[in-house]
Amino acid sequence: MLTSVDLTESGLPTEETLRRYRDQGFVHLRSVLSPDEVAGFRAAAEELLAEEGPATWGASEDETQVHYVEGAWRKHPELRRLALHPVVTRIAEGLAGGPLRLYGTDVLKKDPHVHLPTVVHDDEPGLPLAGLTRTLTAWIPLVDVPVERGCLIYVPGSHRRAPEHRQVHLAGFQDYRPMEEIWPAYPFSPRISVPMRAGDVVLHDFRTVHMAGVNTDGERRLAFASVYMDSDATYRPGVQDHPVAHLTPGAPVDGDDFPLIAGDPGTTP
Ligand SMILES: O=C(O)CCC(=O)C(=O)O
Numbered sequence: 054m055l056t057s058v059d060l061t062e063s064g065l066p067t068e069e070t071l072r073r074y075r076d077q078g079f080v081h082l083r084s085v086l087s088p089d090e091v092a093g094f095r096a097a098a099e100e101l102l103a104e105e106g107p108a109t110w111g112a113s114e115d116e117t118q119v120h121y122v123e124g125a126w127r128k129h130p131e132l133r134r135l136a137l138h139p140v141v142t143r144i145a146e147g148l149a150g151g152p153l154r155l156y157g158t159d160v161l162k163k164d165p166h167v168h169l170p171t172v173v174h175d176d177e178p179g180l181p182l183a184g185l186t187r188t189l190t191a192w193i194p195l196v197d198v199p200v201e202r203g204c205l206i207y208v209p210g211s212h213r214r215a216p217e218h219r220q221v222h223l224a225g226f227q228d229y230r231p232m233e234e235i236w237p238a239y240p241f242s243p244r245i246s247v248p249m250r251a252g253d254v255v256l257h258d259f260r261t262v263h264m265a266g267v268n269t270d271g272e273r274r275l276a277f278a279s280v281y282m283d284s285d286a287t288y289r290p291g292v293q294d295h296p297v298a299h300l301t302p303g304a305p306v307d308g309d310d311f312p313l314i315a316g317d318p319g320t321t322p
Contacts, residue, residue, distance in 0.1 A: 064143045065147040066080070066148055070148075074148045074256070077210060078211060078258045079263070080255070081254075082253060084253065085140060085252060086141075086251075086254070090252070091195060091251045094132065094277065095195040098125070099275070101160055102160060105122045107120035108122070118163075118169045119163050119171055120164070121159045124157065125158045126155065127310075135279075136277075137155065142315065146314065149188075150187060154284050154306070155280075155312055156180070156280040160277055161274075163268045163273070165269070165270060165271050170264060171265035172264060175259065176190055177219065178222055178291075181288065181294035182297075183286065183287045183303075184283055184286050188280065188281065189256050190281075191278065192278045193279075194274075196273070196274065200266065201270040202270040203269075204246055204266060206247070206263060206264050208242045211262035212261040219235065222289065223291055224290070225292060242262075246266070281314055282311075286305070287305055288302055288306055
C-alpha cells in the first residue's frame with residue numbers, strides 16, 4: 054500500500070519527498086504498511102513486551118519517558134521482518150542516498166501513566182559509531198498516535214545546524230548536556246508535531262532534533278524504531294555500546310548482526 058504522492062512506482066522517494074527530507078531532516082509517509090501487516094507486527098511487539106519486561110528510558114522508574122525492548126529484531130521473527138521490510142528499507146536507502154546496515158531496533162511504549170515527555174535530543178551522540186553521514190531512524194507507530202498519545206515532535210532543519218551546536222559523541226552519560234545549552238537557538242526554533250496513523254512511517258536524520266509529548270490519551274502508545282547506519286560505520290566506544298563493545302575501537306560494525314539492508318520493490322518480507 055504505497056502513496057503515489059511520496060514514492061515513485063518502484064518504491065523510491067520522489068524528488069519532492071527527498072527535497073523535504075533534506076530540507077527538514079524528517080519525512081512522514083502515509084500508509085506504508087497495510088492494516089494486516091500492522092496487526093501482525095503489533096501482536097509481535099506486545100508478545101515481546103510481555104515476555105521481556107521492558108527497560109526504562111529515564112533516570113529512574115519514577116522518571117520514565119518511554120519503556121523499551123532493545124534488539125527487538127533478534128528476539129522475534131515478525132519484528133525481524135519489520136526491521137528488514139523491503140518497502141521500508143528501500144525508502145530508507147533512497148532517502149540516505151547510499152548503502153545502510155541495520156544497527157538496532159527498539160519496541161517503544163509510552164503508557165498513559167508515564168508522565169514525562171521524551172527528552173529533546175538527536176540520535177548522533179547516543180550512537181557508539183564513527184563515520185556517520187547518512188544514518189537515519191524509521192519510527193513506525195503500531196497503533197494510531199494522535200498528538201495526545203505522545204507523538205514525535207521535530208525541529209525542522211535542525212540536522213543542518215553548525216557543528217559547534219551539536220554534541221557529536223557521548224563517551225559517558227556524565228557528558229550529557231541539555232539541548233538549549235549546546236544550541237542556544239533551540240528554545241526559539243519552531244517545532245512540528247507529527248501525529249500518525251498506524252501503518253505510517255516517519256524517517257529522521259541522525260542529527261535532527263526531536264522529542265515526544267506525554268501520553269494524555271488513556272490508550273497505550275506503541276511503536277517500533279529501526280536505526281539504519283552508514284554501511285561503513287566503525288565502532289567508537291560510547292554510551293549504550295553493549296551491542297558492539299566486543300569490537301576493537303575503529304573496527305567496522307558489520308557481519309550478520311548488522312546486516313546490509315537492500316529494499317526490493319514489490320516483494321513482501
Ligand atoms: O518514541 C519516543 O518517544 C522517542 C523515540 C526516538 O527518539 C527515536 O526513535 O529516535
